[in-house]
Amino acid sequence: MKELLLTAPGKLAWQHAEEPVLTKIGALVRPLAVSTCDFDHLLYSGHSGLPLPLAIGHECVAEVLAIGSDVTSISVGDRVSVPLQVNCGICRQCRAGRSSSCEAVPWLSCFGLGLASGNWGGAMSDIVAVPYADAMLTNLPAELSTASATCLSCNMPDAYRCVAPQLARNPGAPVLIVAGAFDNIALYSAGIATALGASQVDVYGIHPSARDKVEAMGARVLLGQNEIAGNHYPIAVDASMDPEKLALAIHACEPAAELTLSTMYKAKSTPLPLMQMFEKCLSIATGQPDVRSSIKSVVQLLIAEQDKFALLIDEVQPWETASLAFATGQGKRVVMRD
Ligand SMILES: [Zn+2]
Numbered sequence: 001m002k003e004l005l006l007t008a009p010g011k012l013a014w015q016h017a018e019e020p021v022l023t024k025i026g027a028l029v030r031p032l033a034v035s036t037c038d039f040d041h042l043l044y045s046g047h048s049g050l051p052l053p054l055a056i057g058h059e060c061v062a063e064v065l066a067i068g069s070d071v072t073s074i075s076v077g078d079r080v081s082v083p084l085q086v087n088c089g090i091c092r093q094c095r096a097g098r099s100s101s102c103e104a105v106p107w108l109s110c111f112g113l114g115l116a117s118g119n120w121g122g123a124m125s126d127i128v129a130v131p132y133a134d135a136m137l138t139n140l141p142a143e144l145s146t147a148s149a150t151c152l153s154c155n156m157p158d159a160y161r162c163v164a165p166q167l168a169r170n171p172g173a174p175v176l177i178v179a180g181a182f183d184n185i186a187l188y189s190a191g192i193a194t195a196l197g198a199s200q201v202d203v204y205g206i207h208p209s210a211r212d213k214v215e216a217m218g219a220r221v222l223l224g225q226n227e228i229a230g231n232h233y234p235i236a237v238d239a240s241m242d243p244e245k246l247a248l249a250i251h252a253c254e255p256a257a258e259l260t261l262s263t264m265y266k267a268k269s270t271p272l273p274l275m276q277m278f279e280k281c282l283s284i285a286t287g288q289p290d291v292r293s294s295i296k297s298v299v300q301l302l303i304a305e306q307d308k309f310a311l312l313i314d315e316v317q318p319w320e321t322a323s324l325a326f327a328t329g330q331g332k333r334v335v336m337r338d
């Protein structure tokens with residue numbers, strides 16, 4: 001089979017790989033559509049810190065080719081969402097809804113992120129082995145288009161955890177989203193926040209080319225730091241990877257606010273204004289999203305808002321042009337088989 005490998009920063013190549021083996025509790029799936037994510041842009045540019053080469057792609061809708069003898073929840077031919085993370089579904093962390101922290105596999109066991117935690121392969125492949133089929137795969141309802149549904153593997157649940165539980169606890173609250181190197185998580189967070197009734201959704205730091213997408217999500221673009229009100233937002237999202245913008249988000253939070261950091265800070269130590277955070281009784285959450293654990297709620301939201309979130313897709317391209325899609329560096333592209 002063929003898979004798309006990121007061999008070095010800025011270099012992608014189709015290469016032959018051995019076909020994966022089916023296990024009793026696993027499934028083999030054929031990716032139908034794969035979309036680009038902010039993390040792919042980070043990988044491609046060489047700034048992820050993960051070892052190369054790696055098989056790229058982790059936002060994926062696939063067709064089930066084969067299932068193991070113990071698999072009960074899916075059938076051959078099903079169209080499924082494949083989550084970013086590998087998770088078993090039965091360990092203590094999985095049962096508690098923390099599928100990103102599954103104890104059965106090493107941390108960062110994900111498709112498309114390379115060999116750091118095992119050779120799970122990437123979605124830009126002819127066949128992907130899903131090791132825990134019942135725990136991981138989700139049958140997709142017919143009303144969701146294949147191109148729209150790729151974001152269910154990563155971006156949509158990642159953005160969902162940044163604003164949805166917070167808005168459930170604080171209905172109608174205004175939300176601040178701080179963007180940075182890449183725009184997708186900020187845009188999905190904005191779209192989810194407006195869909196879930198935030199009274200005001202402000203986005204700072206978005207690239208000029210994505211400003212119309214902010215407005216399409218029903219949110220407002222803040223152009224300057226001076227437009228960010230201090231002590232104003234009960235809910236804030238930092239998707240910037242920029243310590244100075246993180247400090248801005250903290251400044252903008254009102255007392256007892258909830259701030260979610262969707263991105264990694266790779267430095268061993270990142271300065272934080274702890275006294276200011278203490279004064280504000282600020283709650284900060286960070287880490288990977290629990291993709292599989294939140295999938296039911298996220299699917300329902302995507303069905304309800306499918307047309308709106310489709311506006312975040314720049315282009316749907318043929319499978320063979322994936323190298324171009326992953327090399328673009330910004331935005332969201334979906335590559336699809338015929
Ligand atoms: Zn992603």
Ligand SMILES: [Zn+2]
Nearest residue numbers: 088091094102
């Ligand atoms: Zn587990």
